[in-house]
Amino acid sequence: MAELIARVAAGRQEALRALYDRTAPKLFGLILRIVRDRAAAEDVLQDSYLRVWQHAGGYAPEAGRPMAWLAAIARHRAIDWVRRRGEVPMPASDDDEEDWLQRIADPRDREAEFLSRDALLACLERLEPTQRDCVVRAYCEGLSREELAVRYDRPVNTVKTWLHRGLASLRGCLDDAA
Secondary structure, eight states: OHHHHHHHHTTOHHHHHHHHHHHHHHHHHHHHHHHOOHHHHHHHHHHHHHHHHHHGGGOOGGGSOHHHHHHHHHHHHHHHHHHHHTSSOOOSSTTOSSOGGGGSSOTTOGGGTTSOHHHHHHHHHTSOHHHHHHHHIIIIIOOOHHHHHHHHTOOHHHHHHHHHHHHHHHHHHHHHHO
16 A cells, blocks of 8 residues: 555556545545544545545655554544534633533534433543543544654553553443443
8 A cells, every 4th residue: 555655646546546445445434433424424535535645745654554644644634524513622722721521522412412421521530630631632632642642752552551441441431320
């Protein structure tokens, strides 16, 4: 796939078509989980490949696998779409006075209607503060493990462990609360 991306960077449309054929189903699934709307997911997928076309020259194989680069583009485009729609309100900055932990459970999220906001907040409070912050920032801001590692000055594997254990703890806590 790195070769396909290099050919896309050279302006080869058939390479973009081949890259799309190989990766679109997986990226569409990723986008659909974020935007939760099939038509919107199709639009975001198209926008993602436009971004790939425009920025393929910036892909560096030594920085990561091709699919991870493509998935990051798709994920960021999907998160941008959700933010533009206002479905997950975000603080204007880190200095925002409002407690953004209170803003996680969006009352308009039909999939989360069964989940009590109080239960979610109680379960989040059980997490160690840095771990909780990582989970919330990954979910609400769409920060990657790599971005979180930079923010907290920790190795990516440490952040990965924090996220994995934090989500497992939340899942167990929420199952107990149900």
